[in-house]
Amino acid sequence: MKYLVKLSFATCALFALLATAITSQALAQTATADAWIEQFQPSSLSKDEQKREIDWFVRTAQPFKGMEIQVVSENIATHEYESKVLAKAFSELTGIKVTHDLINEGDVIEKLQTQMQSGENIYDAYINDSDLIGTHWRYQQVRNLSDWMAGEGKDVTNPDLDLDDFIGTSFTTGPDNKLYQLPDQQFANLYWFRHDWFTDSNNMADFKAKYGYELGVPVNWSAYEDIAEFFTGREIDGVKVYGHMDYGKKDPSLGWRFTDAWMSMAGMGDKGEPNGLPVDEWGIRVNENSQPTASCVARGGATNSPAAVYALEKYVEWLKKYAPPAAAGMDFSESGPVPAQGKIAQQIFWYTTFTPDMVKEGIAVMNDDGTPKWRMAPSPHGVYWQEGTKIGYQDAGSWTLMKSTPVDRAKAAWLYAQFVVSKTVDVKKSHIGLTFIRDSSINHLSFTERAAELGGLIEFYRSPARVRWSPTGTNIPDYPKLAQLWWQNIGDASSGEKTAQESLDALCLSQEKLLKRLQRAGVQGQYGPLLNEEKGAEYWFKQDGAPKAKITNQKPAPVTISYEELLKSWQ
Incomplete structure (x- = not known):
């Protein structure tokens, strides 16, 4: 009996120790949770x-x-x-x-x-x-x-x-x-500009005298180009400024510069949200079964269409004329923080992921009261763009x-x-x-x-x-393989090795070569590529939507809007 008593005492002691340990662990867990909740x-x-x-x-x-x-x-x-x-x-x-x-x-x-x-x-x-x-x-x-x-x-x-x-x-x-996939972070590709310079009375008067309309947020590429020209070489507060910022290094990020909806901003693709259909912002066409059928104009794609050529030519022209000389050798990461240095008047293709770099205390683009000297707005669109076409990337x-x-x-x-x-x-x-x-x-x-x-x-x-800013859509059957083709071919145009047309002809043919390979392999089943027969550019230009025939007047009347009016439209 005395052994049973001793055992019961030992058992009770063990349970007490376990209970104490469990309680201590629970208290520690609670304290950890409470500490993190405060953070x-x-x-x-x-x-x-x-x-x-x-x-x-x-x-x-x-x-x-x-x-x-x-x-x-x-x-x-x-x-x-x-x-x-x-x-x-x-x-x-x-x-x-x-x-x-x-x-x-x-x-x-x-x-x-x-x-x-x-x-x-x-x-x-x-x-x-x-x-x-x-x-x-x-x-x-x-x-x-x-x-x-x-x-x-x-x-x-x-x-x-x-x-x-x-x-x-x-x-x-x-x-x-x-x-x-489950979204973890999102950022948009918007227009960035120096609101303080745009609302300066001298700058506004000089711009109106030179161009005949009000300095403001550009709605189209014609206005963006005028503003870029106006600010480039201008001296403000003792600093020579530039009217544009971009990047041109032959690097994978140069491909994103274009696949992140630059062509759709020009108006290359079809109408539709979140992406144009049947032709998307890469210029790739799909059929009613979501099978990719073309990239080149001859098959009904738009990657080498007049709208795409216009988009690439404007990119190259503005980079050379209005951006700092060093921009041509920069990639995405290197170019992103440059506007914060205080020498850039505007940037048509600016990712909001760089906002934290733009709001740091004491930098050139911040006021002493903690408010920014800059603003962001929708990017202007090109001459081929129509209402209902994708306007930007997210x-x-x-x-x-x-x-x-x-x-x-x-x-x-x-x-x-x-x-x-x-x-x-x-x-x-x-x-x-x-x-x-x-x-x-x-x-x-x-x-x-x-x-x-x-x-x-x-x-x-x-x-x-x-919602009008959206990522690459479902037309792209193999993003890793196709994305590699973009920066290599676009790089030929940005470096001057090829014309815009030559570069995009090579790109669309490379994309179709890969689509053919995927088609033969059959690895994507019933939704894999099924290329159209070639019918020639003129046939497709006569059809509705993309690819679109060349527009003769590629600099229509410029349009701007005041930032305050823009905000009202968002409300």
Whole structure:
């Protein structure tokens, strides 16, 4: 009996120790969660709601505790915050160790392409642009998230994810109405200009005297060209300024400069949202079954059409005439921060991802009161553009789960992906990177209070106009392979090795060669390429829509609008 008593005492002591340990662990977990919640302010959720959402992540992650996963994204401010702060928070809260690598966008695509081709699990999840939606839908090598969330991944899908709150899911949905990627960050390609210079009375009077109309936000390329000419070489506050900024280095980012909707801004493609149909902003035509049928005009494409040639010629002309000489040797990343140095009057093709660089205290383009000297607005359109045609590009870096990733690793990565886009953290993350994905964040009071400091960014994202800026659409059957062709051929024109027409003829033929290869391989099934027979340019110019015949007058009457009137139109 005495042994039973001793045993019972020992058992009770053991239970007491376990209870104490569990209680201590729970208290420590609560303290960790509370500490992180303080860092995740402001939020669209109350602190109690944040706590409940974090508790869900903690509970759901238990089977994966101790696992180490690797994810990858390009290197922009939003992803730096995720890699340095949110990955640490997630690891501390869940016990899943996350390595969030930051590499160049081209390298992200290369890694993803290698995983697609080899089946080797290089990364457990990717944040890659939704520009690959046509690739993912056709090859079926990524988990479509609609089925994942309803089936295999249901037990690790946040009940408070709230897909309806995301503003970019139309960009990551295939023609089969399945969601293939989950937006993590978005930024638009807009027009940037020095509002202080544009509203200076002397500049306004000089411009009106020279050109006969008001200096303002250019609505068309004719006005943009006049403004570029007016400011280039002008001295303002003792500084020689330039009327334009761009980049021209023969580098993968030169391809994005064009596939990111430059041709549609000129008016090359067909009408349609989010992308022109049947001819899109790459000049690739599809049939009613979403099969790519042409790139060259002779088959019904528009990549080498008069509108595309006009777009490329204007790019080369403006880069040479109105941009700083060093711009021709710069890539996307190098050119982005240049306007912040205070020598650029306007930029027609400016990504809002550079906004954080433009609002730093003490730089040349900021006032002492913390407001910007610059503003952003819709980019002007070219002579071939018609109402209803795509007007600009919006990047949507999105979470993508490959089928080659083992299920347990995919589930752990999916938890991390949902954490970094959760309402708990998204408002704070949006303040860091200014790359909005949720309506609840865009409309948060903290952004109403900050709007005056961001030069029109909040007004743009709160306006109905934002849906007219969209990523590459589903016409593109293999983004990694086709994108490589663009920068190499465009580079020949930007360097002067070829004329614009020669460069685009070579590009469209290269695209069709690749489309033929995909067609013969049959790797994309019923939605793969099926090229049209050649009928010649004149046949297609007589048809409705793109490709469009050459317009003789390529500099129609310039049109500008005051920034204040523009804002009213957004409301």
